[in-house]
Every structure is written in structure tokens, then in C-alpha cells.
Amino acid sequence: MSEVIETAVKLLGEKLGGSFSGVAKFVIEGEGAIVADSTGVRASDDEADVTLTASAETFEGMLTGDLNPTAAFMTGKLKIDGNMGLAMKLASALA
Numbered sequence: 001m002s003e004v005i006e007t008a009v010k011l012l013g014e015k016l017g018g019s020f021s022g023v024a025k026f027v028i029e030g031e032g033a034i035v036a037d038s039t040g041v042r043a044s045d046d047e048a049d050v051t052l053t054a055s056a057e058t059f060e061g062m063l064t065g066d067l068n069p070t071a072a073f074m075t076g077k078l079k080i081d082g083n084m085g086l087a088m089k090l091a092s093a094l095a
Helices: 003-016 055-062 067-075 084-094
Strands: 024-030 030-039 042-043 052-054 080-082
Touching: 003 024, 003 030, 003 042, 003 055, 003 084, 024 084, 030 055, 052 055, 052 084, 055 067, 067 080, 067 084, 080 084
Parallel strands: 024 052
Antiparallel strands: 024 030, 030 042, 052 080
16 A cells, blocks of 8 residues: 555544545545545545545645645546535535
8 A cells, every 4th residue: 555545544534533424435546545434444446425536636635624625626636426415525524
């Protein structure tokens, strides 16, 4: 597992706190994928209700609070495939 994925798993786990319902996959281009669900956050490429895809730089900005997830989506830096309602819950948790 890459250092980028390890760091993202840790930061995302802290943000979501294990209270996330649904299954979301975060694809970090060139690095791998992370899945968040009710059991926690882990490096995985499992099926999900919603998939969010972005560069490592964009994910880092969202996880550190430097980039608003909605703004990232509106500017094309973040691609979302699947359940948009679940994506909106994630945006609230990350903001």
C-alpha cells in the first residue's frame, strides 16, 4: 500500500469516525482506492454505492480542509459516480 493511501485511510477514518452508513469508494488516481463503510475505512477496491475519483492533490486538499468537496466537484477536480445523496453526506462530513 502506498504512503498516500495509508495517510488517506488514517485522515478519512478520523473525519468519518466510523459512523458512516452506506459504502463509498475513493479512487486516488495513480495510487489506489479506499472504501469507507459502517465498519470503518480501509484500502480496498470493493464495490460501492458511490465512487469518488480525483487526484492525490485534490483528495489531500479535501481531507485537510483546504478544498471544499462541492467546489472540487463543480470545477471538475472530483468525479462522482453512483448515489449522489450519499456523496452529499460525504461532502458534509469532509467539510
